[in-house]
Amino acid sequence: MKAIEVVNLVKTYGAGETAVHALKGVDLDVFESELLLLLGASGSGKTTLISIVGGILSATSGNCVIRGREIVGLPQSKLPKIRLENIGFIFQGFNLFPALTTQENVEIALDLKGVRGGKAKKRAAELLERVGLKEKLKTFPADLSGGQKQRVAIARALAGEPPIILADEPTAALDSESGRLIMDLLQELAHEQNRAIVVVTHDNRIFDYADRIVKIEDGRISKDESNEQTDAATWMAVPSASVNIPQTA
Amino acid sequence: MASLAIKNLFHEKVRLVVTLTGIVFSVILTAVQLGIFQGFIAASTDIVGKSNADLWIVSQNVTHVEQGVEFSESNLYKIVEIKGIERAEKQIVSLGAQMKKSDGSDEGITLVGSDLDGGMGGAWNIVEGSLEDLKKPDAIFVDKLYAESKLGITKIGQVVELNKRRARVAGFTKGIRIFTSQPAVFTSFKNAQSFLNMREDETLYIVIKAVEGKNLDELKSEIAAKLENVEVLTRSELVYRQGIYWVIGTGAGITVLVAAALAIIVGIVIVAQTIYSATVDHIREYGTLKAMGATNFYLYRIIITQAIVSGLIAFVIGISVSLVISRISLEGTLAIIVNWQLVLALFVLTILMCCGSSVVAIRKATTIDPAMVFKG
Incomplete structure (x- = not known):
């Protein structure tokens, strides 16, 4: 079943001669239980694409259907609820709240869903236990490693039980081992919990985790193949300038 | 959250x-x-604001109480029969007095003279001496703020020269400031008349206490109807006039x-x-x-x-x-x-x-x- 359906999506920033055409008619379906890698060079339009799919940026034209609901053209006031009910975000920079402990970082996501007090504390502890951070409930983000921070971010993204997770370079700031742990987690979430997961990445170490790899170039989808069809070497053409860690064999 | x-x-x-x-x-x-x-x-405005009087009768076109013009005290007798008046007293506030300092120079003061039995328009914040002491001839209260620094006055009993007349310090007030920074000096109405060389049948102001519950606007109109060449103002109107003159006008x-x-x-x-x-x-x-x-x-x-x-x-x-x-x-x-x-x-x-x-x-x-x- 389709979790995300994008049809002829266009996004233009500005107007006239200075207009920037970030997306020039993108078509993309993402299914439940699928882990999709979205590749592209800087400025190719991948951030714009996940911003629109995530309901935090409006498209110029086209369609974007999230679990059966069209979001293009919806008023801004309706989008927070769509995000809250359907989408969990994982960011390259983790975007944790430095003033809150790991448990409180997860609780804030539950607070948005209306879950508070003891129930929220218990649920946050369960989620952190699930990502292997049971011992770090009262630790502040500053005292965590990069991998641990990203696991807190995953626990936070899962707090609302979203059927779709959008992850932006989740392994870029991590060492190989931490990156593998994160991808194991995301793969488990896709395959065992039927979530649709879109990972924007430059990191060719994680290609093996993908069910499908989609490449976006100059605002258009240039390649869309299942991992079985894919020859990993052909994807290496993706610029890797922003990969922050040494590539593993 | x-x-x-x-x-x-x-x-x-x-x-x-x-x-x-x-x-x-x-x-x-x-x-x-x-x-x-x-x-x-x-x-x-404190001289008026703290006067405890409901109405002030002033000479016409007075912009501030420190420079009122004398008018006949007969005005007082014309209004005492009005039923809404509980008490009416003569009052003096003047910037025109000088006190001689020990070095022979003069210092301008603000002289306030009031009916000491009435309780309107007199000294407040009295820290030394009593109103009874002030009733004695030539007795004055001086505010401590400038008493020593500007007038060289340090103690009760000290004799000074006020407008070329002998005055004796009978007490002190504290913290009474005048906009012009002149020392505030309080005395009885009679003494003030004497210090200012005023005629005995003249006053600078009449202050009025209304009967409790009496409508002040009505009372003001009744009083104004009986008098000529003076203005009748409520305390708040005079306070406003004072404020406008000193704060806006200077x-x-x-x-x-x-x-x-x-x-x-x-x-x-x-x-x-x-x-x-x-x-x-x-x-x-x-x-x-x-x-x-x-x-x-x-x-x-x-x-x-x-x-x-x-x-x-x-x-x-x-x-x-x-x-x-x-x-x-x-x-x-x-x-x-x-x-x-x-x-x-x-x-x-x-x-x-x-x-x-x-x-x-x-x-x-x-x-x-x-x-x-x-x-x-």
Whole structure:
């Protein structure tokens, strides 16, 4: 079943001669239980694409259907609820709240869903236990490693039980081992919990985790193949300038 | 939500101190400048404001009580039969008296003469001596503020020369300021008449206490109908006239007023800048919350909670410091009056300034470039 359906999506920033055409008619379906890698060079339009799919940026034209609901053209006031009910975000920079402990970082996501007090504390502890951070409930983000921070971010993204997770370079700031742990987690979430997961990445170490790899170039989808069809070497053409860690064999 | 708002505020101590310092400075600046302005108002109007009289009869076109023109005391007898009047007394307030100092030079004083049995228009804040002492011939009360520094008066019993007549210090008042910075000297009506060489059948003012519950406007009209060439004013009307003359009509008052207005503007700018910076510092977190599904209302509540908590803490610190400054100032010549009305007004102003500033910052938070949250 389709979790995300994008049809002829266009996004233009500005107007006239200075207009920037970030997306020039993108078509993309993402299914439940699928882990999709979205590749592209800087400025190719991948951030714009996940911003629109995530309901935090409006498209110029086209369609974007999230679990059966069209979001293009919806008023801004309706989008927070769509995000809250359907989408969990994982960011390259983790975007944790430095003033809150790991448990409180997860609780804030539950607070948005209306879950508070003891129930929220218990649920946050369960989620952190699930990502292997049971011992770090009262630790502040500053005292965590990069991998641990990203696991807190995953626990936070899962707090609302979203059927779709959008992850932006989740392994870029991590060492190989931490990156593998994160991808194991995301793969488990896709395959065992039927979530649709879109990972924007430059990191060719994680290609093996993908069910499908989609490449976006100059605002258009240039390649869309299942991992079985894919020859990993052909994807290496993706610029890797922003990969922050040494590539593993 | 409240947890994030409060914890964000207290997480970075340096930023908190910077934020609070900005608001505290703003509160103190505004409180002190408005306190000085209140001090000027009090100095220019207290002689009337604290007179305990409901109505004042003054010579026509008097702009301020210190320069009234004599009129016949027969006016007093024309109105005593009016039923709404409980008591009417003659009163003198004059800037035109000089006291001889020990070095032979003269110092201008503000002389107030009142009916000591009536309790209207006389001395207040008496710290030494009694009204009975003041009834004696030539007896005067001097305010301590300038008694020693300007007049060389240090003790009860000291004999001085007032308008070339002998006067004897019978007591002291404390903290009574006159707009012109002249020392305030109180005496009986008779003594004042004598010091000013006035005719015995003349007065400068008549002060009136109305029967309780009597409509003052009606009483004013009844009195005015019986008199000619004088004006009848309520105490608040004369206070207003005094304030306008001294505060608006003189350069000094305007200067203080402008300084007070500037202090409010500077205060608003400081608070706005401080709160805005504190909010913008967390802009990425607000962007993350938005991406997570927070509504703009949710963000408003966080930002406004932080602004109000910052404002409350800073207000308590700022107003405490201002009250100490005010207390110290009351011992000196420049009165900074921070009364409860000013404290209340500043409290409301501080909270409004903080909330208003955060509203500007909220616009920034709710119109965040969405791609920002994806940048590493």
